[in-house]
Amino acid sequence: AQKITQTQPGMFVQEKEAVTLDCTYDTSDQSYGLFWYKQPSSGEMIFLIYQGSYDEQNATEGRYSLNFQKARKSANLVISASQLGDSAMYFCAMREAAGGTSYGKLTFGQGTILTVHP
Amino acid sequence: DAGITQSPRHKVTETGTPVTLRCHQTENHRYMYWYRQDPGHGLRLIHYSYGVKDTDKGEVSDGYSVSRSKTEDFLLTLESATSSQTSVYFCAISKKTGRSGGQETQYFGPGTRLLVL
Numbered sequence: 001a002q003k004i005t006q007t008q009p010g011m012f013v014q015e016k017e018a019v020t021l022d023c024t025y026d027t028s029d030q031s032y033g034l035f036w037y038k039q040p041s042s043g044e045m046i047f048l049i050y051q052g053s054y055d056e057q058n059a060t061e062g063r064y065s066l067n068f069q070k071a072r073k074s075a076n077l078v079i080s081a082s083q084l085g086d087s088a089m090y091f092c093a094m095r096e097a098a099g100g101t102s103y104g105k106l107t108f109g110q111g112t113i114l115t116v117h118p
Numbered sequence: 119d120a121g122i123t124q125s126p127r128h129k130v131t132e133t134g135t136p137v138t139l140r141c142h143q144t145e146n147h148r149y150m151y152w153y154r155q156d157p158g159h160g161l162r163l164i165h166y167s168y169g170v171k172d173t174d175k176g177e178v179s180d181g182y183s184v185s186r187s188k189t190e191d192f193l194l195t196l197e198s199a200t201s202s203q204t205s206v207y208f209c210a211i212s213k214k215t216g217r218s219g220g221q222e223t224q225y226f227g228p229g230t231r232l233l234v235l
Binding site for chain 2 (some may be wrong): 004033035037043044045047050052091093095104105106107108109110111
């Protein structure tokens with residue numbers, strides 16, 4: 001069973017507008033972490049934002065925010081005021097606690113390609 | 119920047135030959151990981167290490183072995199390369215971040231593009 005699902009293979013947004021990238025997850029753990037990474041065309045993986053399962057407030061990092069809905073098991077990334085440089089592949093990932101033996105392993109979704117139009 | 123380098127950055131090899139990829143970190147992190155990235159699959163964990171000489175398998179470990187004789191180096195070896203191992207390989211470290219230092223975040227190296235002919 002897929003643990004991280006990103007249902008949007010591609011998304012388009014107009015420059016300066018906001019966009020939401022969807023991510024749903026599946027876990028039976030109570031303690032877990034959710035991450036978003038950006039991969040531009042140059043190929044590197046860039047960490048964007050983190051949300052812990054016990055965090056009561058949604059995480060924010062500059063123009064990035066994470067819309068965390070625990071009951072729905074969703075962790076959507078919201079990018080405000082999109083810029084041309086935001087065009088990239090975006091990955092959602094989860095780290096499960098797994099009784100402390102997971103050693104921080106991440107499970108990734110398949111990614112969403114975001115294209116920002118001028 | 120977590121001080122992670124990977125070598126080589128690009129490699130072309132032939133089926134059946136052994137290949138070793140190197141990941142080097144400069145910040146003395148305990149946990150290191152090897153992932154592969156393929157279209158339609160995102161990143162998948164191959165092997166990971168939780169200390170010198172302490173390694174374990176990930177979800178796609180068949181055909182791969184790893185070694186970690188020093189904290190700073192984590193080697194990934196393809197015993198006998200196959201075309202199905204053509205991929206982009208990423209090394210990562212886990213680093214404590216966040217306000218209280220209680221958050222573990224993975225940071226990735228630049229990747230190695232491997233083509234097996």
